Amino acid sequence: MGITILPFQMATKRFLLLISIAFAVILGFQYLELPYSNILFSLFSTNKIPTSESSTLQDEHALDVANKTRMSGEENITSNSEQKSGGPYANSPEIAPAYLNSPLSPITKVSPDITTMVSSNDYNVSLSRNDGNALDKNSSINSVPKENQGSPLPVSDVTTISEMNKLLLQSHASYRSMRPRWSSAVDQELLQARSKIENAPIVENDPNLYAPIFRNLSTFKRSYELMEETLKVYVYREGDKPILHSPYLVGVYASEGWFMKLIEADKRFVTEDPKMAHLFYLPFSSVMLVKTLYVPGSPSYENLIQYLHDYVDMIAGKHPFWNRTGGADHFLVACQDWAPSETKVHMAKCIRALCNADVKNGFVFGKDVSLPETHVRYAGNPTGELGGNSASNRTTLAFFAGKLHGYLRPILLQQWANKDPDMKIFGKLPKSKGNKDYINHMKSSKYCLCAKGFEVNSPRVVEAIFYECVPVIISDNFVPPFFETLNWESFAIFIMEKDIPNLKVILLSIPEKRYLLLQKRLKQVQQHFLWHKNPIKYDVFHMILHSIWYNRVFSATTT
């Protein structure tokens, strides 16, 4: 592994030098303008880096990913928090993944007070990707995805947020799922819903919905109403626990678990009659898939993919519904990092709600949904605390803390750690009770940096929303949650990875008035990211379901 360090560092230095030169040239005419990134972007676009998509060695990618998990801390499946809260495994002693017996298992190093742990500081957090055990020491180097080694930033082939907006619009005009093999009453209902949404009455305000955070309030409101009136979901009952039907409710991947738990208990949308269903839910857990089947140290996760393939074959063989649309009216909700790769072949046509919503890893606009990564500490209280200092009492300009996962965070730290009192940029923070330090930083900073780790997504995005710290997303090709409906640029800042040297200038160039507006809207967006044990209107459960419904409505076809 040592050999990877040198090229990585050299490449980083080369990159930083390049950045400084380009920055000096461009700064003069660049920084006062928003959007601010296109010119810099073009300068670096020659720096081609193969992505996993273009990698010719599929196995190599799998190997690398496999090593990453082993290096990262894994979770104690029967963690304290679940036991205390009577979580999903309280009555499931049968769940004992193979790796529990492995000498490599980082579980033994889980801090005893994990129930008090908070934040995605990635530090001493039992359910984060990395637990700070000995194996992790070199993980930021060991785990640099192979395809990125030697080239510090994937600056070529970046899809900016405005390009994503275009792709989304285009997808509505052109993306259509397979024609159903035979017709069903639901096909007409979907077409009618589409027409009603397209002709939505104009709504300018709503007492419960804040217009500026939506792309189009009228459309969202109409679509949501129609979902409430019309949508029926069939949940397949087949499949054994723990991979199927076992919601995992804590940790950074908890959103898939909460969705599963709440939909399986739902009375409003779920139908017992699959002929009535507009959507079919495949209730598997990508977390449990890894926990149950992945052998630590194994060079491949083919067996996980095979498991899902067999499951789909079983569903397709037993019921007529999969074959009717080739899976286009089926959906999955999966938060673990590998889910995009695991589902991209056999579940390619399904609507996939994924935390790892990466344009470069198969995310399809108009079909797939960006699932928020919500870090749940206690299954008994899925939302935890909210709020922070008033906008005028946020004394730090920008805050980041976390482990140096991936290629980007080392660059962020090299540029900004200990350089400037306005920029509180740290590696992992020293331990503090209940991770208070991390949270207090979020509560007292104007901007919270959400820099990508190994993958594009980060629980920081939702944490920033909770603590009312304007998120600054630094993760090229990341599709933010509920992209179909929310106008992210109205409450968050997007900065391209190559603009890290520019960070402070960009943030300072945002006028105070605009900052106040961003922060005000951010508070209004909170309600759409909250889990409730009994779901309430417009909460994150309904937002996930809505985005899936919306994409189905806009891609449905008839015979």
Ligand SMILES: *[C@@H]1O[C@H](CO)[C@@H](O)[C@H](O)[C@H]1NC(C)=O
């Ligand atoms: C981390 O890397 C350094 C430098 O290559 C090496 O000396 C050290 O043994 C490694 N530590 C672990 C825990 O692998």
Ligand SMILES: *[C@@H]1O[C@H](CO)[C@@H](O)[C@H](O)[C@H]1NC(C)=O
């Ligand atoms: C994965 O880890 C094993 C053992 O630690 C190592 O031999 C192998 O080269 C690693 N594979 C990759 C792709 O890094």
Ligand SMILES: *[C@@H]1O[C@H](CO)[C@@H](O)[C@H](O)[C@H]1NC(C)=O
């Ligand atoms: C996992 O957590 C449970 C509950 O706290 C504990 O009893 C058990 O020893 C832990 N397992 C390991 C391997 O650390």
Ligand SMILES: *[C@@H]1O[C@H](CO)[C@@H](O)[C@H](O)[C@H]1NC(C)=O
């Ligand atoms: C938790 O953090 C403390 C303080 O940095 C450290 O000494 C300890 O080893 C960490 N515990 C675990 C389990 O990583």
Ligand SMILES: *[C@@H]1O[C@H](CO)[C@@H](O)[C@H](O)[C@H]1NC(C)=O
């Ligand atoms: C919102 O969508 C409706 C229905 O398609 C359309 O009539 C209206 O002009 C849109 N509003 C905005 C602000 O784009």
Ligand SMILES: *[C@@H]1O[C@H](CO)[C@@H](O)[C@H](O)[C@H]1NC(C)=O
């Ligand atoms: C669906 O198609 C597959 C593959 O063509 C076939 O094996 C299966 O039997 C079909 N399912 C049903 C219920 O006919």
Ligand SMILES: *[C@@H]1O[C@H](CO)[C@@H](O)[C@H](O)[C@H]1NC(C)=O
């Ligand atoms: C500002 O925030 C701090 C905590 O960060 C708090 O102690 C203080 O009372 C606040 N001041 C005002 C004027 O709200």
